[in-house]
Every structure is written in C-alpha cells, then in structure tokens.
Amino acid sequence: MLPEPDPQLCQALAADLRSAGYSAAALRDAWGAQADDALARGLRGPAAGALSGRDDALAVLGRLWGLGMPVPRVAVEAALPTLGIAGAVGLGLATADHEVVPAVLVRPQAFGDDEGDVQWWIASDLDEAALEGPLPEDHVLGVGGASQTLARLQLTRRGGTALDLGTGCGIQALRLRRLVDRVVATDISERALRFTRLNALLNGVEGIETRHGSLFEPVGGETFDRVASNPPFVITPRVHGVPAYEYRDGGMEGDALVAAVIEGVGTHLAPGGVAQSLGNWEYHGEESGLDRVRGWVGPSLDAWVIEREVLDPLAYAELWVRDGGTVPGTPAYARLIEAWLDDFARRGVTGVGFGYVLLRRPLAGAPTLARYERVTGGGEGGFGPHLAACLAAHDRAALLDDADLADSVLRVAPDVTEARHHRPGEGDPSVIELRQGGGFARTLEVDPALAALVGACDGDLPVGTLVDAIAQLMEVDAAHLRADLLPRVRELLVTGFVAFED
Template identity: 35%
Template sequence: MEPVRPVPPPRRPDPPRAESTKAAVELASLLRDAGYESPRIQQRLATGDELLARSPELPSYLRRLGDGDELAVLLRLFLLGVPVERARLELLVPERLRQRLAGAELLVDDAGLVHGTARLVPHDDLLIASDPAGAAEGHADHVAGVHRPSVALAHLTVRGEEERALDLCAGNGIQAILLAAHASHVVATDVNTRALAYATFNAALNDVANVEVRAGSFFEPVEGERFDLVVANPPYVVSPESAYLFRDSGLRGDAVSELVVRGTPALLAPGAFASVLIAWALDPDDPAARPRQWLEGSGCDAFLLHTSTDDPLETATVWNRDLLDRPDAYSGALDRWLAYYHELGIEQLGYACLVLRKRNDSRDSSAAGWMEALQLPRAALRPAGRHVRRLFETHDRLDELDSDAALLGRRLRVVDDAVVSQDTRFSGGRWQSEQLTLRLEHGLPFSAELDPSTARLVRELDGSRTLAEALATAVGGDAAGEGLGLARRMLEVGFLELD
C-alpha cells in the first residue's frame, strides 16, 4: 500500500555534502541526463508549471508516476520523499549515479528500503537541495526549499556586475547562488548552521565557487562591512511560534522586519541597492506608514513593492499549510495564530519587497530620502530587476524637472516592452471591438485599460514630439491637465520613458 504522506528516513540525516566540486557537478549532470529537469517532471506528474508537490496529492502523484524507470525512482526518492526497494534502485539507476548519490550522502538504507536524505528541486538551470518536506516537525533548524517568496525576491533584485554582495538569512542558498552569477564575491549568512551546510552543498552542485558562508544572527557576521548589493529573506512572518528558524523570528509582531529594515542601510556602499522581504501590521488609512517610519534618517531612497494584503485568517492559513493533513493540529494552529493577532490588534498584514538605494556621494547622504509605494498586480512575477532600477532612475529625472511646464516640454516615448491588445466579441451577428489594454511584456506585470483619449495619447507618445504637443493632439486643451497627470503616472510605473 502506497504511503499517504512523505516517509522520512528512520533517523534524521545530516545535510548532504560534496565530495568535491567536480563530483557535485557530475552528480547534477547525471541527474539531468536522467530527465531530472522541470519540463520532464511537470509532464510526468501533470503539475503544470508547479513542482510544489504536497502530501494530500501524494497518492495521485505516485499512481501517475509508477516505478518502472530511472526518473520515477529518482522522483520518489528526492521530490516526493517516498522510499524505494534497494533492488529497484540497483536495477533502474545506473551505477555511476548511485555512486555519486551515495558519495554525497543522499541515500540511506533501512531494512531493504532506500530513502533519499534531501529534497532536490530544479529551478530553471539550478538544482537546489533542502530538507525533505515531511521531516520538518520538531526540528527548528529545518531547511525549507525554494518557496514563492524566494522566487519573488529573486525577481525583484536589482543586479549589476562584479558587485560585492550579501545574502542575509541565506537559508538553502538560492539567492547567493543567483548573486554569484554576476557578483565578484558573495557572503551568505544565517544563524542556522544546517542551512549553511545546504547552501555550501548547493553552491558545489551548481558549480559556484565565489560564495562564502558565515554563521551568525542577522548583521553580526558582517558588522562594519559594506556591500554593493544586499538581499534579505529574513523570518519576517508575524507569528506566535518559535517552531522554525526560517519562518519564526521569536520577536513580537513585525519587529523582525523593523530590525532588518533599520539595519540594512548601514551595510550599503554609496549607490548600492538592497531588496528585503518584509511583513508588517498594516494601517488601512496609510498602508505604508510603518515601513516609511523605519526608513527615517536612513540615507536611502526606496520603493515599497507591495505584493499583498492579507487578513489574519489568510496569513494563519498560508503559514500552516503543512498541517493540512492533520486536521486537529491545523485547527489548533489557526486558533493560536488568530488569538495572537487579536492580542496585538492586527486586522491586516502587508507583504512587500522593500527595495533600497543608498544615496551616493554626489547627493546629500544625510537627507531622509524618499519612499514610494507601488501595489503590484496579483499576476505572477517575472524577472524585473532592470524595471525596478528604471523606476529609481525615472524618479530621479522627475525630481530634476522642477515644474509641470518642464515635463510638458520633454519628449516621452512608450517603452519597447509595452504592448497594446484589443479584445473582440462576437455579438449581434458581428464582431465588435472591446476594451484596449496596455501591458508590459517584461519586468513588473503592470497593465492598464485604455479609454479612447488615453489610447490616442499612447499612440502620440513615440518620442517625436513633446508631451505638450502630444496632449494637444490626443486630448485637446480642456483635458490637458488630466492628461499630464496620466502621463506622469505612466512614467512612474514604467510604461513611458523620458528622452
């Protein structure tokens, strides 16, 4: 009978280790040769673009997968967390791959069954190891895999070249490995030494040699140092628990987000960027109030890229999904979390990536800086670092224009990533045109519906005429003021650019 939950090894294994970088790279290559890549896995498990296999669906996945080939055996061991018979492993998995798996301590025997000691998940061109999904309970140092917030942080990071970079609260090391592709040197820190062991293994598995790991809490391992780029995925969840280091800070309310936001500017060299995931008790009358307060006197400019606002029940539900197959424990957790939010007077929680830029030497570094809040669409994020950098540059250029008249005298053009599409509907015996939509093909997934006058303005903004000339042609003198405001908003979110 197939298990209904992932089955951890009989004892908790240590994190995998690389015999050498060469051996780890060969292991990754052999896994890919066996089909251990996202497209093949999605096809085998019918998961679409998701690889987040959850235990309630495990029986379905196992029946779809079978156990008759090499990839099926590997997926059972390292994605679904299900043991296989030793004879089956030896029959279907080539000896060289078995040797490399054993050398990395990724296999453990238990009375004729073989367990995988880690979860291995492909992410684009990377392969990332973490603790098995079913082995978290009772282990505060559990190392989580790559979750949606990790992906969002990667997409919203402003990247450069040859930076000295920091991955704060590195976890399994995914951000550090991504930074290593363009940074000259990356420091990855975490209070969880088990996580740093995984980060070290993942760096070797992905042939990355310029990541240095340091153990310690928050800023302690890098005190007094400066970096050109910082990313941080701290345990920002507003939680009553101290169950998991990756989720629960043990600090009251949103104090951990405040700690990281207030401390990060001191790590930044002039002109450097930082991207920090945060959560906070949100005031509906001024949603950005608390992050704005935390940045006072920081010497940083910032965009608060607001990804979602949840009520307490939504938050409690999201962060306790691992208990879904245990109804009593799940119900108890929800009650405990809701009581905590009630005690703190929290009615809404905000989630965002706060992107900071340290003011450089050519500007007044003692000034408070500015912070703008943007509500991101619910659409799936995609790589947007260049777009985020452009938001800062556009804000700077608008600040340099000291009047509406100055903006009216500038040439504006629609960015190359912009696309206008139109839906048509068959009605009354003929096709009828409906709403026009302006959207961006790359970067932040903004879109906007266009009324006729706005559509005309977009067509006029091709960089050949000033904004004043385009407004006169598109909307006329009576609506020029409204059109100016619209053009400014389109600039601020990246639909337009200044000449």
C-alpha cells in the first residue's frame, strides 16, 4: 500500500521537480518526438537511449519517474536536493540500495483550458514497460487515453460541487476542481485514493475530499452540480483465471456497471447539474447498444449519448487482453481470448459499443433533449466548449415555437464549409455537403434549399425572411418550405452548424 502522503514531503518534491524543469515539453525535447510517440506505445528504449550519458536533473528524473528505470544514488541525490532519497522513499515513490529503484511513475501533464495553461505532475503505478510484464490487478493507471478523452469532453461551466466517481489517480478531480469549489473523489481502491491525495498535494490543489466505496455508496443523499466518471467499464469474463483489474473492471457481468452508473446518477444531480461519463455497452442480436443505453436513462433527465465505435467480440477481446500486458502469441494470450469469446457467445453478445454519455437534470419542467447517435468524427481538440455551445443553442431553441424561430437571426459557424459534387458535364450538383471543421467534424448532406439558407445566415436577416426569399427563387410554396426547413434548422443549431446572432 502506498504510504499516506506527507504534505511537507510533497512540497519538497514539487520544488525539486520545478527546479529541474521537469515538464512534458522539456522531456519531449530531451528525448525527441519519435521517442515520445514510442513511449506512448509502451516502448521506452528510444527515450532511454536519448537520455543515456546525461546526468542533469531533468534526465535523471526522466529516467527514474518518467521511464521507471533504476538510477544511481549519487545522481538522484543531486537531482532531489530538497526532498532527498529518504523523502522519496518516505512518499513510497522509490526504494533505495546501491541504486534508487522507482516504485511508481511521476509524469508531467500539461494542458490548457479557459482558466489558462497548467503544468501538473501525476503519480501512478509503474506501467507495463517498467514492470516488463503484465500489470497487477490493483494497478492504478496514470493519465491514459480514456482519461484524456473524458477531460476533453468536460463542459467548462462553473459550479459549487462536483463528484469524480471512480477517481483512479485523481486527474478528473484535479480538472473539476478548477471549475468548482469542492470535489468529492470516490473509488473502491484505497491505493487509488492515496494516489489522488498525493497528486493533489504535489500540485498544491486544495478542496478535494476522497471517500472509499463502490459507485454512489459514499455520497448517499448528496447532490452535485457536476459529475464526471471514467468508470471501470471494460466488459470482463467472470471466470477463474481472467485478471480483474480494478482500474477497468467493475466486478459486474457484461455492461451492468455502466448501467448502474447511468441509472443511479440522476438522484445525485442538483437542478441544472450535468454528469459526463465514458462507457461500453453491448449489442445482443438485433438489439442496438444505443437502445440499451436509452433504457437506462431516467425519465427526468436530458440525455445526449454519442457512440464513437462498435467492436466485434474478437477485436474487443484482443484490445483488452493486450491492454493488461499479455503478449500476443503466448499461451496465456490465447487462453484469455478464448475466455472472452466464450463469455460473449454464452450471453449472445454480437458487438460492443464505446462512447460518451452526457446527462442533465433540467432546472425546471420536463426534459427536452434525447439524442442517441453515432458520430465517428472529431479531432484531438477539446469537445467541451463545443458541447456547451450546442447545449446552450438547444436550450434556447427549445423555448421557441416555429414562429419565434422564424423571427430569429442566425449566423453560420466559422468552421463550416460547403462542398458540392458534380457529375461530369452537369451544371447542378448531385451532392451538397456541409462540413464541420471543429467539434465532432460532422458532414451533413443537404438539399439546395437548406444549403441556400445556411449560406445566407450571416447575422443580418431573420430565418423566416430568408426562407421566403429562397422559396420565391425556387418557385415553391413558402409555407411548405418553412415546414420543411425549420425542424432542420433546429438540428443545425444543436449540432453547431449555425448559431444564434446575439
């Protein structure tokens, strides 16, 4: 078990990391872009080679806690003048004999948000490369791909309180704390909670309370303005010999853990409160995974569920067996793959979806948002501001009847472009597409009337006036055209192709 973190030792470590210039950008510069990409794939050799022969503090700490490699005592003593080797051992970050051997990783994490740019250090358990083998079942993951995805999804709205359900190393709690006054971070793993407390102290972040327990048990009767959860959503066979990693396996059969999060979060949302989470959901025969999720959402909540991909049983099994550190081509790998496939076959699972869930308790009245969709596009940028703008546009449009919407003035989003496809020799386009450069990078096929309306939305004339003018040009009935276009204008608002002109 990781020792309870000592605040003074954490401050000393922070001072040494800061003095060494131990940042994400500095390490990437030190070992190069290619080595940095290799490290993200679990290959530390190129980065270690780039640092060999260097004894400056950045290189020493990069080998010790960036790569998880033993380092001579004399080098560590020089790199940690404030904390010292005894302090590192006292925090549970290393053991020491003739060499200092890392017990955890401490990696820099840089990001920017509306509050400014941030440079944190995040401690977590040694990864597969450092362990040179499969992960232990109580492994506490660092800032992985799923964590980064959830962070990019987070709305930037402020609030009073937040819940980080299944906090792990605490990265979501740290992010939420920048938006709210108080965060409650829960986990079934006491080891994970100690990492969360360590990381909060290391980065000088107050206002994070940790609680031990499963799902919503630690927060019974409490409500929050924000809830974030990267739950242990991986669907794992419940048979002997299959590792149950705490960071990814919730201990329930199939997608029951994700269902429990979605079904239970509503009672813990304050009016106007928003919950955002990641999840996997199963496909059974002809039943859509999105329809399964729809059945889990309470009737009093707004819901926006986005499915990014669906994997077949074999691809899903390969993904998560390899994630645990079991190497393809070994007998253990084949045995685990068979266990996954047998479990899926026994329960009639034909595929597994992955996606994002946003739930909201309306401030007043009945829910107005119920979107369950498949969206495969989108870049690596933050989706949070895009989602926030889309929600605001939906809320505003939901208060307007068709006459009010026709009186509204809209402007096409600056990232939207139009593409027209022509058959050779034909003057009129066979296909017209609106393309989104940001957000989820949607592509929408439209007809000439809607394309003309979007092109005319320059923040000057009301929608109704534009529709009437288009109807006259196309020699069609204006009332019929309004009835056709206005529902689609609402869709363009909620997907961010157009926005209200304030």
